[in-house]
Every structure is written in structure tokens, then in C-alpha cells.
Amino acid sequence: MADCTTPSATHRSGLKRALSDLGDWMARSRRLIMGVQWTVIVIYAVLIIVPTLLPLPTNVDRIWSHITIFAQFVFWGIWWPGVLLSMILFGRLWCGVLCPEGALSEQAATWSLGRAVPRWVTWKGWPFVGFLGTTIYGQMISVYQYPAAVLVILGGSTAAAIAVALIWGRNKRVWCRHLCPVNGVFALVSKLAPVHYRVDRDAWGRWRKPADSHRTVVNCAPLVPLRTLDGNAQCHMCGRCSGFRDAIALDHRPFSHEIVHVAGREAKPWETALILIGLLGVAGGAFRWTGSSLFIDLKMWFAETLLSLGADRLLDMVMPWWILTNYPANNDVMSVLDGITLLAFIGAEALFAGLIFAGGLVLATRIAGGWSSVCFHHLAQALIPVSAIGVILGLSMTTVMLLRTNGFYLGFIDPLRAVLLAGATVWSAWLSARIVELHATSPSRRLLATGMMTILCILAAVNWGTLFWTL
Ligand code: SF4
Incomplete structure (x- = not known):
């Protein structure tokens, strides 16, 4: 009988072996991984603490001449977009190997009281609440601009992670699993990755512990x-x-x-809320408000309303910098009126996006074969690529702005944005088609539901596109 092994099958099995060897090498290399983690922890500590001890940069300072601008570029220009991109490519490798907060919380957990994790900690809504809370608070205190704000948000989160580790779950990452504000987003985006740890259930069942093996638990x-x-x-x-x-x-x-074969097994309403309201709504609003003429109009309307109510005191009232941006020396002060307008603007975008996309998903679900919450939440997962790429591009606005103000020419950036958004839209539409295929009750329903989902994917892309091409 002829050997039917094709070159591509050989290539695939070679890749399989290489990945398996890589995983085994990581399992044997804990000390090296911990060394890398401690290096990242030191860099992270320097970048969040040192800028708070120095005067704020002036107009003539550049990335290479002032550590505050350098830290700004590293955190918001490279770190965050890079971490999200790495989730798409390698899953949550960042969390397990590089994240300073995760590493510190795991180290602290070696001294933990080891108490049982209470039920309120395991509440499934925390990833949604945490993401919304940190995104909005970050905008209120201008986290992209000021080192003290970075210390409050990133340093505060790290301190909370350590405190949680000291109380609950010896040697565990309770914070990362349940409370980290970006856990929900990372969990969503990592579903797209082309690599994973696969469990062979048959091999698991067949396995008998060798007499000389000490490895019985992980x-x-x-x-x-x-x-x-x-x-x-x-x-x-x-x-x-x-x-x-x-x-x-x-x-x-x-x-x-x-996304197609695992994410739909059970309905996950909090994940749907995070995609529709968190990523497509709140994140979009947070990127958009500073350059939006709508924000100005809304502020004028609030100002007139407050004046007519006799609450003119609020027009000029300011707050401490850790509640609302307050840097008079930099001519950068947010009044209570600005704060109210900011919350209303982001809230309106979240509500608008939530209603439009949830409405579209309801329609697609009904067209596919009648109402089913499992189908509704499964279809929502198809929007992950276009939401994730939109957030990465939104974060990269800071990268682009910093590079441009430091004299770099980035003529390729608009075509690159367009290509990435178009690619993510096609990816989401294709996932939609695969999901609809699982739920549709007839070919015509399948076609119509896929069409409806494609419209939603294009709408999401257009919404992100307005960040870059109109305001
Ligand atoms: S399942 Fe747990 S131990 Fe295995 S790679 Fe993932 S995080 Fe590590």
C-alpha cells in the first residue's frame, strides 16, 4: 500500500511535535521563566514609580530625553496594544510568563493565609465591572498623560492583587482568575489564538503512574x-x-x-455584555471623547442646564487630581462639568452600541431559527475579532501621537488601519457564518442570518473607523 502521508501532513505533524516540545521545555524551565518575570517586575516598578518623582515633561522633552514620556510610550504605546495582539497570536502567554502583576500575586500567594475563596470574589460580573471601572476612571484622571494617575491605576491594581493573594488561595492566582480588570478582555481575545494546551481525554484515562514518577499533581x-x-x-x-x-x-x-466549537456550549451573558457594552461601547467612547465635537455640544448643553437650575457653582468646581484631572501648571484641569459630560458621553456611546448590537443579534438569532439565548450569546462571540482589533487600533492612537510628536513620519498608518479593520471585519463575518451554520434551521434562514451578522460586523468596523477618519 502506498504511503499516503502528504508533505503538508508531515509539516503539520512536525509543527505539532515542535509545539509539544516547546510546552515541555516551558514546563522544565520554571526558573528561567521566573527570572524573566522578575526582570519585567523591576522594569515595571521603575516605569511606574520613577516618573512620579520627577517634574512633568515640557514641550521640548522627547521619548528619549524624559523618562515620563518614555514610560508613557512603553505603557500605552507598546505594552497595551502589544499585549492584546499577543493574546490573538499566543493566547494568554503574557499572563503566564510576563505579567508583573500576576507574577507578584503568585509570589505573594506562597505566603497566603490560604483562606477559601468567598462567593462574592467568584462573581462572574467582575471582569465587566472591572473593565468599565478602570477604563472610565482612567479617562477621568488622564491615565495616558500623568505618572501619578498611572501609579494609582496600575500600582493600585498590583497592590490589590498582592492583598488578595495574601488572604485567599495559597500558591494560586485568585486575583487573575476572578478580579483582574482585564481578565475578561484577555479571556475573550485569547479564544482567537491558533495555539492551546490540548487534553487527550483517552490518554488521561489510560495513564498509570510509573513507579519512579513523583509528578502526581500540577x-x-x-x-x-x-x-x-x-x-x-x-x-x-x-x-x-x-x-x-x-x-x-x-x-x-x-x-x-x-469561538465556533467551544464558546457556544453555554450562554455567557457577562461576556456578551463585555463585547457589546465594554469593547464596542465604553472603549470606543473613551478613545473618542477628547476630539469629539459632540462632546463640546454636550458640555454646552449641560452648562446651560446647570445655569438654568442655578447650579452655576458646578461649572468651575474642580476636584483633587485622583478624582478628576487637575494639573493647573500644565493648563489641564477638568471641572465637575467636564466630568459629568465625560461620564454622559461614554455612557451614551455604551448605551447606543449596546442597544444597536444587541438588537442586531436578537434579529439574527430570530432569523436563524427562533429565539435561543445560547444562539444569541454564541453569535455575540463572532464580534470578538472586530472588537479586539478596534481596541488595539484605538490604543495605538497614543503610539501614533507620541511617535508623530517626536518627529517620526508614519505615512503608512492609515492604509494599515484600513487593512486591519477590513481583515477583522471579514474574520468576524466568517465566524458568524460558521456559528449561524450550527444554529440555522434552513438554508434560507442561514443565508439571511449570516447577512444580518455581516451588517453588524461592518457597523462595528465603521464605528471604529470614525475614530480615525471623521470625528
Ligand atoms: S492549564 Fe494551568 S498549568 Fe496548564 S498551561 Fe494553562 S495555566 Fe498553566
Whole structure:
């Protein structure tokens, strides 16, 4: 019988072996990984603390001449967009190998009181509330501009992570699993990654402990149940379980696998809220408000309303810098009126996006075959690529602004944005088609529901596009 192994099958099995070896190497390299984590912790500490000890930069300072602008560029120009991009490519490798907050919380958890995690900590709404809270608070205190604001938000989050670790879950990352403000977004975006830790259930069942083996348990710090591990959402890709019971290995998979075949098994309303209200609404509003003429109009309207109510005191009232931006020396002060307008602007965008996209999803679900909450929430997952790329491009506005003010020519940036947004839209539309295929009750319904979802994906892209091409 002829050998039917094709070159591409050989290539795939070679890739499979290489990934599995990489996972095993990570499992053996804990000391090296911890060394990398401590290096990142030192860099992180320097970048959030040192700028708070120095005078604010002036107009003549540049990225290479003032550590505050350098830290601004690293955190908001490279770090955040880079972390989100890495989630799409490698899952939550950032969390397991590089995140200083996760590493510090795991270190602190070695001294933990080890109390049982209370129910309120495991509430599934925290990722939504945490993301909204930090995004809006960050805008109120101008986290992209001022080192003290960075220290409050990033340093405060790290301090909270350490405090949580000292109380609950010895050797675990309770903060990362339940309370980290970006856990929800990372869980969503990592579902797109083409690599994951795969569990072979048969091999797991067949496995018998060799007499000379001492490896009977693995400490999965983010509390993932290993035997039923099925996806990237909570796995930090730390590699510790690679090779466990000869059943777990790092492996490749199609970009669509988790969204199409895993994400729809149960309805996840908080994830849907995070996509529609958090990413498409609040994040969009947070990127948009500073340059929006609508913000000015809204502020005028609030000012007139307050005057007519006799509350003119609020027009000029200011707050401490840790509640609302207050840097008079830099001519940068937000009044209470600005704060109210900011909250209303972001709130309106969140409400608008939530209603439009939820309405579209309801329609697509009904067209596909009648109301089903599982189908509704599954279809929402198809919007992850266009939402994630939009947030990455929104974050990169700071990168572009900093590079331009430092004299770099970025003529390619608009075509690149257009290509990325178009690619993400096609990706989301394609995922929609695959999901609709699972739920539609007839070919004509399938066609119509896919059409409806495609319109939603284009709407999401247009919404992001207005950040760059009209305001
Ligand atoms: S399942 Fe847990 S131990 Fe395994 S790679 Fe993911 S985070 Fe690490």
C-alpha cells in the first residue's frame, strides 16, 4: 500500500511535535521563566514609580530625553496594544510568563493565609465591572498623560492583587482568575489564538503512574481544572501542565476553533455584555471623547442646564487630581462639568452600541431559527475579532501621537488601519457564518442570518473607523 502521508501532513505533524516540545521545555524551565518575570517586575516598578518623582515633561522633552514620556510610550504605546495582539497570536502567554502583576500575586500567594475563596470574589460580573471601572476612571484622571494617575491605576491594581493573594488561595492566582480588570478582555481575545494546551481525554484515562514518577499533581495557578481544560479563556499558557499524565500538550488549532466549537456550549451573558457594552461601547467612547465635537455640544448643553437650575457653582468646581484631572501648571484641569459630560458621553456611546448590537443579534438569532439565548450569546462571540482589533487600533492612537510628536513620519498608518479593520471585519463575518451554520434551521434562514451578522460586523468596523477618519 502506498504511503499516503502528504508533505503538508508531515509539516503539520512536525509543527505539532515542535509545539509539544516547546510546552515541555516551558514546563522544565520554571526558573528561567521566573527570572524573566522578575526582570519585567523591576522594569515595571521603575516605569511606574520613577516618573512620579520627577517634574512633568515640557514641550521640548522627547521619548528619549524624559523618562515620563518614555514610560508613557512603553505603557500605552507598546505594552497595551502589544499585549492584546499577543493574546490573538499566543493566547494568554503574557499572563503566564510576563505579567508583573500576576507574577507578584503568585509570589505573594506562597505566603497566603490560604483562606477559601468567598462567593462574592467568584462573581462572574467582575471582569465587566472591572473593565468599565478602570477604563472610565482612567479617562477621568488622564491615565495616558500623568505618572501619578498611572501609579494609582496600575500600582493600585498590583497592590490589590498582592492583598488578595495574601488572604485567599495559597500558591494560586485568585486575583487573575476572578478580579483582574482585564481578565475578561484577555479571556475573550485569547479564544482567537491558533495555539492551546490540548487534553487527550483517552490518554488521561489510560495513564498509570510509573513507579519512579513523583509528578502526581500540577499547580495550575489560575485554577483551571486540567482534565476538562478546553480552551484558552482561563489558561495562562504557563506550560506547567505540559506532558502531565502523558495527556496534555501545546498544540495548534484553527483560528476559529474555540469561538465556533467551544464558546457556544453555554450562554455567557457577562461576556456578551463585555463585547457589546465594554469593547464596542465604553472603549470606543473613551478613545473618542477628547476630539469629539459632540462632546463640546454636550458640555454646552449641560452648562446651560446647570445655569438654568442655578447650579452655576458646578461649572468651575474642580476636584483633587485622583478624582478628576487637575494639573493647573500644565493648563489641564477638568471641572465637575467636564466630568459629568465625560461620564454622559461614554455612557451614551455604551448605551447606543449596546442597544444597536444587541438588537442586531436578537434579529439574527430570530432569523436563524427562533429565539435561543445560547444562539444569541454564541453569535455575540463572532464580534470578538472586530472588537479586539478596534481596541488595539484605538490604543495605538497614543503610539501614533507620541511617535508623530517626536518627529517620526508614519505615512503608512492609515492604509494599515484600513487593512486591519477590513481583515477583522471579514474574520468576524466568517465566524458568524460558521456559528449561524450550527444554529440555522434552513438554508434560507442561514443565508439571511449570516447577512444580518455581516451588517453588524461592518457597523462595528465603521464605528471604529470614525475614530480615525471623521470625528
Ligand atoms: S492549564 Fe494551568 S498549568 Fe496548564 S498551561 Fe494553562 S495555566 Fe498553566
